Each structure stands twice: as structure tokens, then as C-alpha cells.
Amino acid sequence: MIGVHDCKIDNKGRILLPTALKSQLEHVISEGFIIKRSIFQKCLEIYPRSVWEEDVKEIKKLSRFTKKHSDFIRLFMIGVKELELDGMGRMQIPRDLTLFADLNKDIVLASAFNMIEVWNKEKYEERIAEDQNNFSDLAEEVMGKII
Secondary structure, three states: OOOEEEEEEOOOOEEEOOHHHHHHHOOOHHHOEEEEEOOOOOOEEEEEHHHHHHHHHHHOOOOOOOHHHHHHHHHHOOOOEEEOEOOOOEEEOOHHHHHHOOOOOEEEEEEEOOEEEEEEHHHHHHHHHHHHHHHHHHHHHHHOOOO
8 A cells, every 4th residue: 555645534433545545455345344543653553454363363472471562562462452444435444543643634644554544733733844854764674774
């Protein structure tokens, strides 16, 4: 998935997927989606079910008898919910997750390879502005070591 899409969320927490994004998701719409809190940002992450199931395979390898693993699993799973598109092509974002990400009228759906981040538009723009200042250093540190 690619692209950043400005959208609206209504007062019931519904998002109408932009046509460009919906067409990219066409092959996975029937399997449904999983939504969860992001680990590193105050945003949400939407995964096609098949992508989610692959990620969860790794988490299932953790031992519930190790405290750090158990704590991680609990925190990772906070707010995880299933999503489907309704007949009008909308997703209903659960209230607890809209509050977590401070979603109000203007939002951004930002594609991140195999998932979509859902951001409060103002917070997204602030984060991008912050990150842009350090991107060259980050790019060198992360990608400069890849051969």
C-alpha cells in the first residue's frame, strides 16, 4: 500500500476509505482488518487480517511464563479489534481507539507498506515536521549499513 490520504471521521467514528486506497485494498477487503494502538506513536494501525496473522505468529512464540513476555503481550494486545467495511465502504473505529489517538474530524491515513496508520491530522503534520529535521541522519544510520 502506498500513499497518504486526508480523510474525515464522523462523530460516530466512521471513516470512508478514499477510492485510491480502497482500490489498493480490494484483494484483502473480504478477509477483514485488525486495528490496534501503535507501539511508538499516538496513532492507530490497521492491518489486513492475513498480515496481522503473520505478525501474531511471531508473538505467539513468546513465553507467557516469562514476565517481560507476558507484559509485552498484554500491552501489545490492548485495544485490538476486528474491522470490516460496511456497505458504503466505511470502517467503524471503536470509541476507545479514537480517544487514544485523539481522532477528530480531520485525520490522515498513511500507508506503511503492509499496514495503514491512522492519525489525527494536526499531530501527523507535527510529527512529519519533527522527523524531517532528522531524516538524513536517520536514513544514514538505518540504511547506510545495508549492503
